[in-house]
Amino acid sequence: MTSRRAQASSFTTGRRNPWLSLLRPGDWVVAGVSALAVAASFPLLWQGGAGERAVVRRDGEVVAELDLSRKRTLEVAGAIGTTVIAVEPGRARVAADPGPRQYCVRQGWLKRAGEIAICAPNHVSLQIAGRKNGFDSITY
Amino acid sequence: MTRSPIELSTTPDDHRIARLAAAAIALSLVDAAIPLPLPGVKPGLANIVTLLVLYRYGFATAAWVSGLRVVAGGLLLGHFLAPGFFLSLTGAAASLATLALAQRLPRRWFGPVTLSLIAAFAHIGGQLLLARAWLIPHDGVFLLAPLFFAAALFFGIINGLIVARLLGESQPPDPAEPQHA
Numbered sequence: 001m002t003s004r005r006a007q008a009s010s011f012t013t014g015r016r017n018p019w020l021s022l023l024r025p026g027d028w029v030v031a032g033v034s035a036l037a038v039a040a041s042f043p044l045l046w047q048g049g050a051g052e053r054a055v056v057r058r059d060g061e062v063v064a065e066l067d068l069s070r071k072r073t074l075e076v077a078g079a080i081g082t083t084v085i086a087v088e089p090g091r092a093r094v095a096a097d098p099g100p101r102q103y104c105v106r107q108g109w110l111k112r113a114g115e116i117a118i119c120a121p122n123h124v125s126l127q128i129a130g131r132k133n134g135f136d137s138i139t140y
Numbered sequence: 141m142t143r144s145p146i147e148l149s150t151t152p153d154d155h156r157i158a159r160l161a162a163a164a165i166a167l168s169l170v171d172a173a174i175p176l177p178l179p180g181v182k183p184g185l186a187n188i189v190t191l192l193v194l195y196r197y198g199f200a201t202a203a204w205v206s207g208l209r210v211v212a213g214g215l216l217l218g219h220f221l222a223p224g225f226f227l228s229l230t231g232a233a234a235s236l237a238t239l240a241l242a243q244r245l246p247r248r249w250f251g252p253v254t255l256s257l258i259a260a261f262a263h264i265g266g267q268l269l270l271a272r273a274w275l276i277p278h279d280g281v282f283l284l285a286p287l288f289f290a291a292a293l294f295f296g297i298i299n300g301l302i303v304a305r306l307l308g309e310s311q312p313p314d315p316a317e318p319q320h321a
Contacts, residue, residue: 019301019305022251022252022253022301022304022305022308023251023253023301023304024248024249024250024251024253024254025249026245026246026249026250026251026254027250027251027253027254027300030250030253030254030257030258031253031254031257031293031297034257034261034293034296035293037289038286038289038290038292038293041285041286041289042286045282045283045285045286046283046286
């Protein structure tokens, strides 16, 4: 009874939204903190796949780990010749390879963590590594 | 009509729990019938009942109502003991556990919206952890988490406001408790 009257008065006197009057001070704080946390979760959980390092392997052994922050090239002597790795800020690729089919060269720039170019004939691979590795595929 | 030899003695409390659980189950079915674009995103209307019960009858009754709702809702929706049932069970258990703590917050400052938000986040958090540990054992599950969190925020506030409104309308606790037991 009493609350019905209180609600009616909030309609007439304050012209405040009757729904807003149901929120207590702590509710505003909790809602605000939650909203910030939700907003923060988007970049946190969605950009974990960005690459940070280029890992070059020969016969499965790590030859070099290159920082993806600056430009450079690296030549790796493989089984049948020399593979050239090119690194630019945020990305890396196989620039040249002696392999007959050039699959790893034609794969182009690799950016995201987990992406890999394999020059099988020359036993060389280039993989991007990040804070947490991405994935090739998920099957349900 | 022959009298059944089995006599279950029930208390008024049992009747109240059954009645409230029935309301929660009905809202679960409404929940399941609302189409939403992303699987896993639900308004969680049954949580309105859980919160109302928590406020009016205390934690034990709320836990009963919530548990009965999960089991009977699972039977009615046809996913009893299927993965969806365990997700639902985990979500309900997680939100009850946090509600047990959150109900001790000072009532003057923290109202139903706070409890509803906390319960909603605990619900989806528990479900995500179960999904990660058991159903999809890969961190890829967490790619969907921001969307789930956003839904929990939105529906948590809406449901909390509904609870606050209903509490305001029905206080003091209804003296006309139906006596047709």
